[in-house]
Amino acid sequence: MIKHLSSTQAIPEVSAIPRHVAIIMDGNGRWASKRMMPRVAGHSEGLSAVRKIVQECRRLGVEYLTVFAFSSENWRRPPEEVGFLMKLFLKSLKGEVSRLADNDICLRLIGDLTRFDQAIQEMVQFSEQKTAGGKSLTFTIAANYGGRWDILQAMQRCLADNPNIKPEDISEGVLQPYLSMAYAPEPDLFIRTGGEQRISNFLLWQLAYTELYFTDVLWPDFDELELQKAFDWFSQRERRFGRTSAQLASQVTSDAV
Numbered sequence: 001m002i003k004h005l006s007s008t009q010a011i012p013e014v015s016a017i018p019r020h021v022a023i024i025m026d027g028n029g030r031w032a033s034k035r036m037m038p039r040v041a042g043h044s045e046g047l048s049a050v051r052k053i054v055q056e057c058r059r060l061g062v063e064y065l066t067v068f069a070f071s072s073e074n075w076r077r078p079p080e081e082v083g084f085l086m087k088l089f090l091k092s093l094k095g096e097v098s099r100l101a102d103n104d105i106c107l108r109l110i111g112d113l114t115r116f117d118q119a120i121q122e123m124v125q126f127s128e129q130k131t132a133g134g135k136s137l138t139f140t141i142a143a144n145y146g147g148r149w150d151i152l153q154a155m156q157r158c159l160a161d162n163p164n165i166k167p168e169d170i171s172e173g174v175l176q177p178y179l180s181m182a183y184a185p186e187p188d189l190f191i192r193t194g195g196e197q198r199i200s201n202f203l204l205w206q207l208a209y210t211e212l213y214f215t216d217v218l219w220p221d222f223d224e225l226e227l228q229k230a231f232d233w234f235s236q237r238e239r240r241f242g243r244t245s246a247q248l249a250s251q252v253t254s255d256a257v
């Protein structure tokens with residue numbers, strides 16, 4: 001596995017098109033309520049938006065797309081809604097896996113999958129195996145994922161592998177391979193639809209230097225045009241990673257020489 005550089009350890013390369021896009025797909029329930037439909041109808045509609053955005057990211061040359069589908073706190077929702085989401089998750093994996101494989105897309109799941117039914121766990125394993133060779137885009141679904149869980153599970157697995165490690169020897173480099181997104185560079189662009197401006201326990205560690213884009217558009221309405229708006233906004237950001245604007249300007253000049 002390629003070891004990706006940490007944004008706090010080295011200055012990452014920047015590009016106009018984000019290499020890694022991470023999305024909190026929020027607003028499904030409100031989309032449905034506005035139409036006098038049950039909240040769960042918004043989740044079904046949200047799936048169509050996922051399809052569109054996966055294909056568009058692939059077309060635009062994004063290498064990694066990560067979406068938040070179910071947080072470790074979403075179990076707190078009414079049991080009927082949780083039950084519906086579980087059925088939809090299984091159904092959509094079954095329905096989409098061939099299309100993902102045909103499109104050369106690699107599917108990965110992050111999160112504590114042990115809490116899901118056996119049928120879901122088996123389907124996840126099958127889908128990951130079937131798409132493992134995908135080279136055009138790595139599409140990650142975060143399910144029963146929490147940023148705090150991620151950091152804790154990384155620390156636990158790291159200590160289990162290195163029982164004699166000294167506290168001072170634990171560094172970013174030692175911990176990083178145990179984080180659930182160790183296979184990907186840190187997200188360049190974070191998008192949250194649905195109007196809220198919070199992280200809701202998504203990729204806490206990995207978002208350290210990610211550009212954060214918030215839009216009021218509800219997830220089922222988020223389409224190629226809205227993605228382009230986010231990318232246009234992203235291309236205008238000055239990614240300083242702690243440096244000054246003057247330093248960036250002089251780097252551009254010296255690169256040009």
Ligand code: IPE
Pocket residue numbers: 025026027028029030031069070071074085194
């Ligand atoms: C996001 O939409 C999907 C999940 C969390 C599963 P919501 O269901 O949170 O929709 P709102 O925020 O209530 O409108």
Ligand code: IPE
Pocket residue numbers: 024025026027068069070071074196198200
């Ligand atoms: C975040 O949305 C989780 C997902 C989109 C899966 P929520 O709707 O659960 O977030 P909060 O509760 O508004 O912060």
Ligand code: MG
Pocket residue numbers: 026027028194
């Ligand atoms: Mg919500």
